[in-house]
Amino acid sequence: MKNRVALIFGYNDYALEIAKNIVDSYNKIYIYSLQSEQDTVKNSSEFEIRSFDLSDKWDDINEFVDIKHSIAFCVLEDNAENIFLTISLRSSFPDLNIIALSNNKETANKLQMAGANRVIPLVQTTAEMIAEMMEKPIVKEVFHNILFENSTLKIAQIRINGTNSYIGKEIIELDWDKKYGVIALSIMYENMRNEFIYSSIIKHYRVKEGDSFVIVGYEIDIKEFEKIVGSECD
Amino acid sequence: MDFFSRLIVNLAYFLNTSDGYQQKKRFFYDILENNRYQPKKYFDLFMMSLIFLSVAILIAEVKNDVHDFIKFFNIYIISIIFFIEYLLRFWISSSASEIVISCSEHDTMLGRRFNLSRAVLKILKAKSKFILSIRAIIDLLAILPFFHELRLLRLFVLFRVFKLFRYTTSFQVFASVLSTKKFEFLILLMFTSIVVFVSSVLVYIMEANNPDSPINTLFDALYWSIVTISTVGYGDVTAITVEGRTVAIFVIIAGISVLAFTTSIVVSAFTEKLDEIREIKTVDDIRKLKHFYLICGYEGVAQEVAAKLKKQKVKIIVLDESEHRIASAKKDGIVALNYDPGNIESYRKIGVDLNTQVKAVLCLRESDVENVYTTLTVRSISKKVNMISLLMDESNRKKLEFAGVNEILYPKGLVGMISKELIGRPVAFEVIHALRNDYYGVSVEEILVDSRIHENIIYLNELNSISFKIVLLGIYKKDKKRFFFNPLENTLLESGDYLLVIGNSAFIKEFEKYLHKKIRT
Numbered sequence: 041m042k043n044r045v046a047l048i049f050g051y052n053d054y055a056l057e058i059a060k061n062i063v064d065s066y067n068k069i070y071i072y073s074l075q076s077e078q079d080t081v082k083n084s085s086e087f088e089i090r091s092f093d094l095s096d097k098w099d100d101i102n103e104f105v106d107i108k109h110s111i112a113f114c115v116l117e118d119n120a121e122n123i124f125l126t127i128s129l130r131s132s133f134p135d136l137n138i139i140a141l142s143n144n145k146e147t148a149n150k151l152q153m154a155g156a157n158r159v160i161p162l163v164q165t166t167a168e169m170i171a172e173m174m175e176k177p178i179v180k181e182v183f184h185n186i187l188f189e190n191s192t193l194k195i196a197q198i199r200i201n202g203t204n205s206y207i208g209k210e211i212i213e214l215d216w217d218k219k220y221g222v223i224a225l226s227i228m229y230e231n232m233r234n235e236f237i238y239s240s241i242i243k244h245y246r247v248k249e250g251d252s253f254v255i256v257g258y259e260i261d262i263k264e265f266e267k268i269v270g271s272e273c274d
Numbered sequence: 275m276d277f278f279s280r281l282i283v284n285l286a287y288f289l290n291t292s293d294g295y296q297q298k299k300r301f302f303y304d305i306l307e308n309n310r311y312q313p314k315k316y317f318d319l320f321m322m323s324l325i326f327l328s329v330a331i332l333i334a335e336v337k338n339d340v341h342d343f344i345k346f347f348n349i350y351i352i353s354i355i356f357f358i359e360y361l362l363r364f365w366i367s368s369s370a371s372e373i374v375i376s377c378s379e380h381d382t383m384l385g386r387r388f389n390l391s392r393a394v395l396k397i398l399k400a401k402s403k404f405i406l407s408i409r410a411i412i413d414l415l416a417i418l419p420f421f422h423e424l425r426l427l428r429l430f431v432l433f434r435v436f437k438l439f440r441y442t443t444s445f446q447v448f449a450s451v452l453s454t455k456k457f458e459f460l461i462l463l464m465f466t467s468i469v470v471f472v473s474s475v476l477v478y479i480m481e482a483n484n485p486d487s488p489i490n491t492l493f494d495a496l497y498w499s500i501v502t503i504s505t506v507g508y509g510d511v512t513a514i515t516v517e518g519r520t521v522a523i524f525v526i527i528a529g530i531s532v533l534a535f536t537t538s539i540v541v542s543a544f545t546e547k548l549d550e551i552r553e554i555k556t557v558d559d560i561r562k563l564k565h566f567y568l569i570c571g572y573e574g575v576a577q578e579v580a581a582k583l584k585k586q587k588v589k590i591i592v593l594d595e596s597e598h599r600i601a602s603a604k605k606d607g608i609v610a611l612n613y614d615p616g617n618i619e620s621y622r623k624i625g626v627d628l629n630t631q632v633k634a635v636l637c638l639r640e641s642d643v644e645n646v647y648t649t650l651t652v653r654s655i656s657k658k659v660n661m662i663s664l665l666m667d668e669s670n671r672k673k674l675e676f677a678g679v680n681e682i683l684y685p686k687g688l689v690g691m692i693s694k695e696l697i698g699r700p701v702a703f704e705v706i707h708a709l710r711n712d713y714y715g716v717s718v719e720e721i722l723v724d725s726r727i728h729e730n731i732i733y734l735n736e737l738n739s740i741s742f743k744i745v746l747l748g749i750y751k752k753d754k755k756r757f758f759f760n761p762l763e764n765t766l767l768e769s770g771d772y773l774l775v776i777g778n779s780a781f782i783k784e785f786e787k788y789l790h791k792k793i794r795t
Contacts, residue, residue: 046697053668057690065697111697115689139696141689143574158700160692166664166685167578168710173662173681174567174634175586178720178750178772182757183706188691193759195702217760223745225776226705234701236708236716238743238777254705256747258759 043067044106049125050115051075051089054141058113059087066111074116094124098132107133114140114156119147123154130155186256196262197228199252204269212243220265222257279390286374303366306359309443310561310625318441321359324352325434332431348431353417356434360413367404370397412436443558447551455543462535466503469528473521474499480517487514503529556609561625566591568632570615570648571639572599575664575685579638580608593620615639616647621655628656637663637679642670649677712779718747719782721773727789728769735763737773742785744777 046066048055051073059069071085072092101107112129116122119142126140140156142148148159172180185191200207206214214237217223227242228234229251235242237253255262289295304311331348334340377393404410415433439445452459478495481487488511489495498511502525513522544551560566566589569576576592580603583590592603595614603610613620615637626632635652637645645663652661663674665684674682695703709718723731731737739746748759750772757774758765775782 053686054689057686058693061690061694062697065694113693137697139693158696160689160696162685162689163574163578165692165707166575166683166688167582168707169688170575170579170636170638170662170683171582171586172710173683174583174636175588176718176720178757179710179718179774182748182750182774183710183718185757187695187703187706193757195699195706197699197701217745221760223747223760223776225709226701228701234704234708236705236714238716238745243743252701254702256759 043104044109045070045104047072047101047105047110047112048115049092049113049129050117050122052115052117054115055113056085056087058115059085062111074121094121094128096128098129101133108135111137111139114138114151119143119150123147123150126151126156127154192258192260193256194259194262195225195254195256196266197252197254198262198266198269200247200249200269202249204247204249206247206269207249208246210244210246211237214247216255216265220257220268221261222255222265224253224255226254228252228254279388282374282390282393283378283388286371286378289371290369290375299366299369302362306363306366321355322438322441324355325437328352328431328434352434356413356437357417360410360417363410363413364401364404368397368400370400373397373400409440412439443554447554451543451547451551452540454547455539458539462532462539466532469525469532470496470499470503473503473525473528476521477513477518480515480521481513484515487518489513489518499525502526503532505529505533553611556611557624560591560609560611563589563591563626563631565589565631565633568593568615568628568635570594570635570637571644572596572603572610573638573640575640576636576638577602577606579636580606584608591624616644616651618651618654621652628652628659632656632659634660634662637661640664640666642666642674645679646670646673646677649674649679653678709776715778715780716776717779717782718774718776719779719786720750721775721782721786721789723767723769723771723773725769728767731767731789733763734761734765734767737767737789739775739785742777742781742788744775744781744785747774747776749773 044066045068046059046062047070048058049072051071055071059071063069069087071087071089073089074092074094112133114122114126114129116125122140122142126138129136129138138156139158139160140151140154141160141162142151143163145161145164148161151159169180172183182193186193186195211227214224224237226234226236227245229248237243255265257265305314305317308314328348331340331344335345373396374393377396378388381388405414412433416431416437418433439449474492474495477489477498478492481489481495482491489498494511498513501508501511502522505526513519567583569580569590569592572580572592572594580590580592584607590608592600592608592610593613593615594600594603594610595612595616597612600610600612611620611624613623621628628635635648637648639645639648642665645665649661649663652659657678660681661679662681662683663679665671665674665682666686668684668687671682671684692703708714709716734746734749737746746761748757749761749765749767750757751768752770752772753768775785777785
């Protein structure tokens with residue numbers, strides 16, 4: 041039987057941190073190592089270590105992984121190997137969701153070209169957090185709580201369904217903050233293009249069925265809002 | 275120890291432990307010698323004004339009648355001020371009481387009787403070192419116009435100009451740069467002296483007996499030689515005999531060599547010292563900064579942090595012991611110093627107050643060992659300054675905390691948290707990432723409600739944020755340390771609150787301006 045699994049390529053601190061954080065979301069987590077024998081000996085984590093080679097054809101993965109609903113993390117420390125791994129996985133599994141780690145902009149671009157769905161720009165994100173800690177400590181604290189901590193304040197993505205009363209209304213007319221206690225941050229059109237609703241270009245855009253909104257609000261308000269206007273996507 | 279010696283030693287101990295005496299001495303030291311002491315700048319400006327005034331009066335006196343008071347001012351008042359300054363410099367140049375105490379303790383330790391004459395000798399030696407220094411001699415010569423009856427001494431007013439060296443750092447830098455080439459200048463001087471001496475004697479021998487030649491004395495010959503070797507060549511005194519002109523040819527060639535050699539020495543001195551001069555200037559500029567971030571290390575994350583803070587027009591200074599990384603920082607347009615952030619001497623050289631001038635010290639080396647070392651160094655100077663550090667290995671977290679870091683950022687842990695968000699709420703994560711980075715011109719900002727804003731705006735509904743097309747995400751109450759999301763319109767605004775607003779960056783700036791200008795009606 042094929043499982044919904046997370047495949048993490050590279051045995052290092054990044055892999056272990058990722059595994060720890062996503063363990064509840066997948067049936068099984070496999071960490072793939074280029075030096076599996078050594079890494080299995082030193083492995084003290086609960087996760088299974090498997091071996092792989094950059095020249096692999098990944099036939100065994102096809103046998104037990106539900107590719108469409110699984111995810112792969114490419115976190116090899118060598119940039120060139122990481123890009124090669126990403127392109128190798130993409131060429132074998134067009135539907136696999138691949139997230140790759142990059143240390144700089146150049147690698148990030150190459151990883152995207154190699155077929156990664158998302159790239160975590162490690163240096164940039166770390167720098168962003170530090171700069172925010174310095175100049176906008178409150179913004180940092182609020183966003184950190186919304187994203188990473190178990191705060192009652194949540195961020196969610198709501199898709200507008202067909203029966204919604206807001207269909208046809210202009211963005212400028214939305215009164216969700218007063219009515220439902222949620223604040224919309226951005227809109228994602230059906231073609232997956234994302235835009236902030238504060239942009240002056242879209243204030244007269246009319247809401248269509250299938251549009252999604254990213255909203256911030258208390259958990260209870262978001263659930264209430266979801267019932268009224270649509271369905272939560274994530 | 276006889277009575278007189280004991281009296282002197284007791285007096286020395288009294289002066290050395292007297293707070294009032296030491297404070298006064300410290301004050302005069304700061305005002306005269308300590309470049310980091312802010313009031314010294316004003317004192318220097320005052321003294322420079324006196325110098326220029328003195329020279330201006332001297333020039334005016336040549337062909338005009340100057341008012342008696344101005345003469346009095348120039349001769350007496352300025353001279354007395356300079357004399358007082360000279361005495362103060364003489365006083366602070368060394369401590370006689372310390373010398374007496376040191377000699378007395380030394381003799382006691384060796385079981386000898388205190389030798390007052392040895393102590394006096396040491397004091398005289400220390401004081402004469404000051405008196406014979408070039409600067410002190412110039413100071414003394416600048417006072418001489420006081421004895422204006424001796425007309426020649428009036429010209430000593432010009433020595434006051436040399437005093438400018440004391441008050442302007444650029445002159446001091448110029449002198450220090452040239453002093454590095456003392457040996458080369460000495461050789462040049464010897465060469466020039468020999469050429470001038472030989473050529474003067476030769477041309478005197480060749481020309482002196484010729485009735486048509488303007489060179490009749492050895493002084494004429496010396497004058498001709500110096501004018502020729504310096505390549506000035508006035509032409510008022512020239513050699514007319516074939517032999518004399520032959521000497522002139524050699525002197526002219528030697529003159530060109532001397533000029534070229536002098537130029538090359540000066541240029542090479544400045545080239546070699548250029549980095550040092552720039553460093554002095556950079557340190558000087560840093561000392562003037564009121565608030566800035568000190569970034570220790572200039573590797574990947576540090577480069578990004580510096581770029582982001584620079585974009586926000588925040589002042590940052592980078593310290594790194596690697597010349598290569600410092601060159602890279604300078605190339606990125608960042609003020610950087612090639613100092614080791616783990617060395618206490620680096621902070622002494624910069625001479626900034628970590629408690630008041632530095633907003634935070636960021637230890638951003640990609641090595642926990644280096645970051646712990648830097649943290650301990652900074653903490654040994656300041657317990658107060660805010661410190662943030664990168665953590666490369668989770669097992670070192672406690673070491674960094676123990677060293678005294680206020681906040682720690684662990685990039686590997688961050689990757690784990692981001693991964694969780696990316697599989698759970700990818701769009702939401704990207705939206706917040708975009709907001710944080712001011713993509714598409716939309717950003718999130720925090721605005722402090724100061725007492726002025728609070729005086730004019732009491733309730734949230736008076737903010738009028740809608741007309742600026744910005745959204746109030748919430749209020750952070752600093753006293754309660756709590757964030758209130760989407761607050762009600764009748765929420766009371768308090769001084770010290772922070773408004774978190776989202777919108778177009780330009781509109782947010784306008785909104786902030788409006789809040790500060792708004793007057794309650």
